[in-house]
Amino acid sequence: MLYSAHARDSYSIAKRGLSGRLILWMMCHQPEIPTLFAGNAMTYHKPSPAWIATVDLHEFDTAVLAASYEYPVLVDFRADWCSPCLVIAPVLERVIAEYDGAVRLAKLEVDAGDNMKLAGRFRVRGFPTIILFSQGEEQGRFSGAHPAPYIRTFIEQHLPAG
Numbered sequence: 001m002l003y004s005a006h007a008r009d010s011y012s013i014a015k016r017g018l019s020g021r022l023i024l025w026m027m028c029h030q031p032e033i034p035t036l037f038a039g040n041a042m043t044y045h046k047p048s049p050a051w052i053a054t055v056d057l058h059e060f061d062t063a064v065l066a067a068s069y070e071y072p073v074l075v076d077f078r079a080d081w082c083s084p085c086l087v088i089a090p091v092l093e094r095v096i097a098e099y100d101g102a103v104r105l106a107k108l109e110v111d112a113g114d115n116m117k118l119a120g121r122f123r124v125r126g127f128p129t130i131i132l133f134s135q136g137e138e139q140g141r142f143s144g145a146h147p148a149p150y151i152r153t154f155i156e157q158h159l160p161a162g
Contacts, residue, residue: 052093055106057114064106068133072159073104077119077129079111084145085128092130095151103155132158 055063055075064073076092078085089107096105110119110127118124122131122138131141132155140158142150 049097049101051099051101051103052096052105053107055108056112057118060108060118064133065136067104068136071102071104072132072134072139072155073106074155075106075108075131075133077108077110077122077124077127077131079127080109081111082127088128088130088145091145091148091151095148095155098152099155103159130154134159 053063064075067073074092074096076085076089078089092105096103108115108118110116110124119129122129124131126143128145129141129143130151132139140154142154146154
C-alpha cells in the first residue's frame with residue numbers, strides 16, 4: 001500500500017504522518033517487477049508475484065494466447081461487484097503461487113473498457129469463469145468459487161502431458 005500511486009492510498013499514507021515528498025519519492029523509486037509474459041503486455045499489481053497479472057482486450061492475444069505456448073495461463077474472468085469473484089481471487093493466487101511460475105494467472109476485469117468483448121468471444125455466461133489456455137487453445141473451464149483442492153485438480157487434469 002505504501003507504494004501505490006492511487007490518490008486514496010496517498011491520502012491514507014498522509015494521514016499516517018508521512019510527508020508528500022516522501023510519498024512522491026516512494027512512488028518514483030519503487031522497483032519494477034520484471035515482465036515474464038510474452039510481449040511485455042501485462043500490467044502488474046505490486047507486490048503480486050510476476051506470474052500474476054492483469055490483462056485487457058488489447059493485450060489478451062499476446063499476453064495470454066501467445067504466452068500459453070510457453071506455459072499454461074489461467075484466466076480469471078471477473079467483476080469487482082461479484083462476490084464469488086472476490087472469494088476465489090485469493091484462492092487462485094495461492095494455488096498459482098504453488099506452481100512457482102510454471103502456470104500463470106491473468107486477471108481480466110470484464111467491466112473495464114472493452115473487456116466484455118472477450119467475455120462474449122469466449123462465451124462466458126457468469127462470473128467468475130476461469131479458463132485454462134495452453135498452446136493457444138482453451139483446455140478447460142469452470143465457473144463459480146471453488147476451494148483450492150478443486151482448482152489444483154482442475155489444473156492438473158488439463159495440463160498438457162509431458
